[in-house]
Amino acid sequence: MARGIVVTSLVDAVVEDLRTRVVTGELSPGTPLTEQDVATRYDVARASARAAIERLTAEKVLDRGMHKTARVVELGPDDVRDIYRTRTYLESEVLRRLAADRYVPEAARTANAEIAAIWGTGSYAIVEPDMRFHTSLIDALGSARTSAMYHSLAFEVKLCMAQLQGRQRLSPQIIVAEHARILELIESGDGAGAAAMLDEHLARARELLAASLGGEAGPEADVPSSALSAQPRR
Structure with a gap:
């Protein structure tokens, strides 16, 4: 046959x-x-x-x-929270490992610079470089299995980000500042600080998106960015 x-x-x-x-x-x-x-x-x-x-x-x-x-697929508030908490667990440990070696991948700097450039044109269409920023940090660990685990979440994360940024709920200024702060903390060897900055960064997005999809935003949605307050005054 x-x-x-x-x-x-x-x-x-x-x-x-x-x-x-x-x-x-x-x-x-x-x-x-x-x-x-x-x-x-x-x-x-x-x-x-x-x-x-x-x-x-x-x-x-x-x-x-x-x-x-x-x-x-239709994502609801509970789906979003599960997706973002899962990526936070995984990314936090990777940041600690990178900070132990004070290693910042150039691809992460490049991606964040692209976000800043796109924001400079007045556009919020930053899903692709935003995702590339986070993926480059995961891949920098050099673990095929860890990368595979993270990439298995990639589409759902992109879908979450597209839905949130499409509503222009997240400021690219905050995204760029918090990404830059994460890289600074990795480079200084402060793994705990980098993980804490990541948690703040993703928690805000998580709760804003949950609210956009019909849920009730948690208090993290309204926390001022510590990355902006840490920037020197001009």
């Missing part, structure tokens, strides 16, 4: 485009996606469309119950 084979590169291309459209908001939360929809949109076979939907469901880009149509 002949076995059906799906061309992986074609499925990869469909998956990547759909993932991008979800992150940018072109496909809003709750949007249904059937095999026929995907096959027609990309002019691919139903088998390829099915494989793409299965991949995106496994990656939690889509949500599909038993015998139900796949839909773009």
